[in-house]
Amino acid sequence: MPNKCRTFAHEMAKKKKRRLKRWVKVVLWCMALALGTWIIWWPAHALHEYWAEASINNEIKENRTHAIEPTHGRDSIMEERLARFIVSPTRLDTADIAVSVWDLSSNMPVVQWHDHELMVPASSLKLLTAISALKRLGADHRYHERVMITGSVHRGTLHGDVILQADDNPMVETLDEYIGALTRAGIRKVEGRFILNLMRADTLRAHHTASLWDIPYNRTPILLKGAPRIVQEIRTLLRQRGIDAPRPEVEEGLRVYPVTRTLMNRSTRMTEVIAPMLIHSSNIKADALHHHVDNYYNRYIPTAGNREGALDAFLRENLSYDTSNFTLNDGSGLSPENMVTADFLLALLRYAWTEPDIKQVLIHEALATPGHPTRRGSLIYRMNGPLFHNRIFCKTGTLTSIGASSLCGYAHGRNGRWYAFAIINRNSPVGESRLYQDMLCKVLVK
DSSP: OHHHHHHHHHHHHHHHHHHHHHHHHHHHHHHHHHHHHHHHHHHHHHHHHHHHHHHHHHHHHHHGGGGSSOOSSOOHHHHHHHHHHHTSOOSSOGGGEEEEEEETTTTEEEEEESTTSOBOOGGGGHHHHHHHHHHHHOTTOEEEEEEEEOSEEETTEEESOEEEEEOOOTTOOOSHHHHHHHHHTTOOEEOSOEEEEESOOSBOOOOTTSOGGGSOGGGSOGGGBOHHHHHHHHHHHHHHTTOBOOOOEEEESOOOOOOSEEEEEEEEETHHHHHHHHHSOOHHHHHHHHHHHHHHHHHHOTTOTTOOOHHHHHIIIIIOOOOTTOBOOOSSSOOTTOBBOHHHHHHHHHHHHHOHHHHHHIIIIISBOTTOTTTOGGGTTSSOSGGGTTTEEEEEEEEGGGTEEEEEEEEEOTTSOEEEEEEEEOSSOHHHHHHHHHHHHHHHHO
């Protein structure tokens, strides 16, 4: 028996040893595969960066003495550097790249490359939504939510109406605090009406050409889920707080009511929506703002009785840009059928630069910028070197499914000049497009 036990133990030890050897082989093969992949990828990647950066560094060495002080004349140095970069060896087809750069300090063009070709802007279209909203409504425009009552409260019973008035604010996630205002006022029963006055009663939906999952209903803020869902939310909260009230009656379009008392009045500055919309590229906030400006423009601005879209009115009144051959389906850039030019995006940025209030919001609040603790947003893995800190302020755009990528914004060069730039890539791997965009930004700031 002891011999059998020893034999069994010996066999088990041999099996464990064989299993260990197999695992060691698997680990070694994985390591070899990873190393082989890196060996193949790194030289190609390094060669691409070398060729792209070589011409830049050569130009910097040749012209360093000329770049110390800015001048008001044409920036011929930057023109040459950008021209060399654009035609430098790259794995991208230069026919699928559009570049437009403008020297804001001298108000002169620097470079144009396929900048009048129609391309998909992706999320860079959010810039149009933001700038038109800031121009149309002003940087101080606010979303408002109010809880008001008529009549009087006696022993917990309101002898009058409740009015809950709500803008289409995408920053509101729950109505609990608003129903809580009734509890704080000592109201346990409402004998009158419960009026739900909404800016919009319909549900926020993406344009039908966009993917359905880009604006999922379960992640849509409560005030954009449509009147039936908002009514359901209010009734649930009323039951939870033990308030006996009639079913809310929906009235669309904000109105003025004769009220006895305002229990709660809250407002949200529009820039609090624009900042995450641009920095983190929020599609929900972009389309919500797009519809908000349209609703506000056509309902509350007396001269807008023809139901003209707010974006169309903005372009006609302020940009004087021919957009007849453009396709603008939404405010978020989700639609793969959107079509604009790099020159148009540049014209939009140039216009914003001439409007002090809009420029202030974009540069100091709303555009993503490398190195900033709270504004890296969609640039979190890009342009992380100190060279870019406080020098690049931009909006990214990506539609991976069709190989579309864009980057546009402002660059503050070390030569003291400010530049506006717009880059659009099409039919290209997104990673390669981003690398190209980042290298071009390096040219602008270095």
